[in-house]
Amino acid sequence: MKKILSLVLISALGGVLTLGGYKLFLEEKNTVVVENVQTTPNFLPTSNINTLYNTTEAPDFVSAAENTVNAVVHVKNMSMSSGPMTFEDLFFGGGSQRPQLGTGSGVIINANGYIITNNHVIKNAQKLSVTLNNNKIYEAEVIGADPKTDIALLKIEADDELPYVTFGDSDNAKIGEWVLAVGNPFNLTSTVTAGIISAKARDLSGKSTQSFIQTDAAVNPGNSGGALVNTNGELIGINTAISSQTGSYVGYSFAVPSNIAKRVIEDIMEYGNVQNGILGIRGNALNSKYSEELGVNETEGVYIGEVVEDSGADRAGLRQGDIIVKVNNTKISKFSDLTGQISSKRPNDIVQVTFSRDGNIKTVPVTLFKNNVFTMPLVGEIKDVKKVDLKKFKVSNGVKIIKLNEKYNDYWTRNGVAEGCIITSVNDVEVNSIEDVQKALKNQSDYDSLRLELINTKGEKDRFNFR
Structure with a gap:
């Protein structure tokens, strides 16, 4: 009887051990898997490398680069500069003039060969040549330029229609947006660099006269006048300047917004000058x-x-x-x-x-x-005059002083000149507008005398001669 009970107990214990082993080692842990699925977080951790570098969402620069690189040209400016004094100069007088070659970039903006670039790229040029991406070389003509915005317009005559870049709306460009800079830095033709828009409406002058797009796309000497395009290949800026202590790129570059550049060249083409x-x-x-x-x-x-x-x-x-x-x-x-x-x-x-x-x-x-206001040397700000003011001073022509030069304010006051007085003649030329004044001063050097005729506060005609 005892043997029978022992066998029963041993059999029961063996069954318990067998069932426990099965549960522990062999049975599928479905409940654990379900629990893990339910507790998976609904956010992506910052250590997820696959998410941070998702190549399917990376911007595609290939199409924009291919379209732009063929429309960006290499501009060469041949000018004459004064070289160092030689023994011949000491004996025979005069200064030696030596040829100087400057280089930059330009952007073809229509199929007929109009090219936009920087004014400083073509300044003082005696001969301009343009090299296309296919290595064809053309002589270029300056159609017009605007030093204020540093924009110039060139024209070349080509037998075939040329590739060109279309203008984008620079007002719609966003900080953080990807952009490409295309140009010819250090004579390395057809160079493309990428970056983002770092800031907008940057002024480098300290006088609030500029409004550049700032990017971190690498731009170096030779890039001036080249294209800044978005990922659609649209022109949103003309690369113009860098901020650097070394003269080369250190992380900041600046472009004239396309909306400003477009308005300038349209004015040059339609009016021959810039309408501000x-x-x-x-x-x-x-x-x-x-x-x-x-x-x-x-x-x-x-x-x-x-x-x-x-x-x-x-x-x-x-x-x-x-x-x-x-x-x-x-x-x-x-x-x-x-x-x-x-x-x-x-x-x-x-x-x-x-x-x-x-x-x-x-x-x-x-x-x-x-703009009918002009800052005149020595005098101050002047503007076109109304008929009622001419009648008041009993004159038939002139321009009105609206703000005296602070440096010479005391001098003018002592001589009976104040704001509101009328200037009737500049350098012996009668003036009817600020354009007349600008023409009279156009070829004025720092060493030439300035002759003025005006009506003072007593209503008397007075003359001044500055040397």
Whole structure:
């Protein structure tokens, strides 16, 4: 009997051990797998290399590069420069002139051979040549140039239609967007580099006269005048400058926005010169310190310190103390933002100006006027004069002084000259507009005398001769 009980117990114990082993080692762990699926996080960890470097989502530069590289040309500028003094110069007088070769880039903008480049690339050229990507060489003619924006327009005569780049809208370019810079750095033709837009509306002058697109695409000497294109191959800028202590690329490059460059070359082609529209305000960009001095709450935007008489801003009702916050629905944070928007327009264009006045936001249409204000050496700012002012001073022609040169203000005041007086003659030439004044001063050197005839505050005609 005891043997039978022992056998039963041993059999039962063996069954328990067999079942436990099966459960532990052989049975599929379906419940564990289900539990893992349910607890998988719904975010992607930063250590997931496959996600960070997903090549299927990387920008494709190939098409944009292929289309652009054939439309970017190599520009060679042959000019004469004064070399170091030689023994012949000492004995026979004069200075030796030596040929100098400068190089840069350009962008073909239509099939007929019009090429856009930088003014500094073609400045003082006695002979210009253009080399295409297929190694064909053409002589180039300067159609026109604008030193202010550093844009120039060239023309070549080719037998066949040429590849060209179409303009994009630089206002739509976004910070962080991929771009390509195409040009000829260090005479290395047809070079493509990539980067992103680092900033917009950059001013390098410190005078709020520029509004560059800043990128980190590598740009070096020789890239000037080349193309900055987006991934669609559209021209959104003309590469113009670098910021460097060495003279070579260190991480910053700057391009003239395509909307400004396009307006300049269209003006050159249609009018022969650049038609600059002005808003008609003087002011400064706000920041926390300046805002505190003015007693305003806003720290962004352009504060209007003065409205130019009879300008578009004046006629639209803008006034001192208003803060411009948008133009054509583009945010204005600093003065170069405003410069960029106005520089892409011409006289008689209408812009929608959004401004803050006493905490209220308003939007008004402003018609841009032709710039009729000119800063005259020694005198100050002058503008075209109204008939009522001519009648007041009993003269038939002239231009009006609206702001005296601060350096010579005391001199003018002592001699009975003030703001509002009329200049009737410059260098013995009668003037009826600021264009007449500019023509009279066009060939004036620093050593030539400046002769003025004007009506002083007493209504008397007075003459001045500066040497």
